[in-house]
Amino acid sequence: xxxxxxxxxxxxxxxxxxxxxxxxxxxxxxxxxxxxxxxxxxxxxxxxxxxxxxxxxxxxxxxxxxxxxxxxxxxxxxxxxxxxxxxxxxxxxxxxxxxxxxxxxxxxxxxxxxxxxxxxxxxxxxxxxxxxxxxxxxxxxxxxxxxxxxxxxxxxxxxxxxxxxxxxxxxxxxxxxxxxxxxxxxxxxxxxxxxxxxxxxxxxxxxxxxxxxxxxxxxxxxxxxxxxxxxxxxxxxxxxxxxxxxx
Ligand SMILES: [Zn+2]
Numbered sequence: 082x083x084x085x086x087x088x089x090x091x092x093x094x095x096x097x098x099x100x101x102x103x104x105x106x107x108x109x110x111x112x113x114x115x116x117x118x119x120x121x122x123x124x125x126x127x128x129x130x131x132x133x134x135x136x137x138x139x140x141x142x143x144x145x146x147x148x149x150x151x152x153x154x155x156x157x158x159x160x161x162x163x164x165x166x167x168x169x170x171x172x173x174x175x176x177x178x179x180x181x182x183x184x185x186x187x188x189x190x191x192x193x194x195x196x197x198x199x200x201x202x203x204x205x206x207x208x209x210x211x212x213x214x215x216x217x218x219x220x221x222x223x224x225x226x227x228x229x230x231x232x233x234x235x236x237x238x239x240x241x242x243x244x245x246x247x248x249x250x251x252x253x254x255x256x257x258x259x260x261x262x263x264x265x266x267x268x269x270x271x272x273x274x275x276x277x278x279x280x281x282x283x284x285x286x287x288x289x290x291x292x293x294x295x296x297x298x299x300x301x302x303x304x305x306x307x308x309x310x311x312x313x314x315x316x317x318x319x320x321x322x323x324x325x326x327x328x
Contacts, residue, residue, distance in 0.1 A: 084295075084310045089326045091267050091293050091309075092170075097180040099265035100167060101258075101283055102316075105272025105298055107187050109161040109317040113154070123147060132245045137213075137230075141238050145230035148241045152207045153225055160195035163271075166320035168196035173327055182261040186273060186280050188243050201257050203250055203280055209242040218242060255279065262286040271297045272316045275304040284308070 092098065104114045123131075126147075130136050137144045160168075167183060174181035184201040185192055190208055192200050211218045214237025221231075230238040244250055258280075262268065268287035275281050275296075284304055288294050294308040297319045305311045312319045 084312055085322065085326060088295055088310050088312075088323060091295070092323075092327060095179060095265075095267035095293075097265045098170075098174060098182070098267045098269070099261045099283070099287060099292075100170075100181075100183050100269040100271060101273060101280060102167070102183065102185045102187060102192070102271045103273025103280070104187065106161075106163050106185075106316045107158070107189055107191055108272070109163060109315055110158040110189075110191055111154075112158050112187070112189050112191070113151075129246055132243075133247055134245055135247075137238075137240055137245075141230040141240075143229075145226070145238075145240065148207065148243070149226050149229065149231075152221065152241070155189045155207055156222065158189060158191060160191045161317045163316035163318075163320045164191050164195035164197070166324040167192065169324045170320075170327075171197055173324070180264075182257075182265075184258045184261060184280075184283065186277070188241075201254050201261070203244070203254055203258060205241070205243040205251060207241050207243055210239040211242045212237040212239050214238070250279065258283060259286065262292075263290055265290075265292045268292045268294045269297065270294070270302075270304060270308070271320070273298070273302075275302040 108114060131144050131147050171181045183192060183197050186204050188204050188207045190206055208220055209218050210221050212233035215235045217233055233239055262283040263286055265287050268284050270284050284294055295310040296305055296308045297312045297316055
């Protein structure tokens with residue numbers, strides 16, 4: 082972990098810190114990645130056949146059942162040390178008048194459960210189900226639904242408020258994410274492959290504006306050679322060490 086001291090120095094100097102997180106951060110909490118979720122009865126399906134508006138239109142019962150299984154699995158998951166270290170880092174920044182913005186591709190809200198606030202959710206959340214007719218949104222924290230798809234009071238089908246393949250990202254979240262990247266002077270990419278745009282563009286936007294950049298990921302990714310620092314370790318190990326070194 083020889084890269085730690087320079088990153089600590091960069092954190093102390095930075096005024097606007099932006100962090101992008103992906104599935105790698107939640108994996109240590111037992112949240113299955115998209116591919117991992119295709120197991121058991123679902124092994125015969127291609128994720129692209131379940132996570133599209135066309136799939137929901139074709140078979141809302143099957144798609145909502147699959148997402149509800151994921152939702153119930155998420156309810157058993159707890160934040161891991163990586164989530165908690167990012168919440169600590171936000172508090173540390175707040176005490177020093179630095180801006181800190183967390184942007185996530187994860188839909189599980191484990192960052193919020195760990196104490197992070199004002200999180201930008203690029204891919205929505207599995208906890209909110211939206212009516213496809215009237216747009217009403219409900220937070221669903223209980224056990225499995227009684228019917229699939231769940232129904233709105235208006236009679237419309239409810240779907241998870243997540244971003245499906247072929248759908249636009251929520252406009253306000255995306256705008257905030259781009260603004261955050263542009264304004265940052267230190268940008269972290271954590272637990273994400275750096276391949277899925279537009280999230281993958283954020284680090285390049287930050288770098289073009291002169292921000293220093295760091296990656297924390299289990300394996301090297303397409304952005305590894307482009308960042309100022311790279312730590313190849315689980316986020317649940319690297320982030321607590323980083324947070325501990327600050328105090
Ligand atoms: Zn409705």
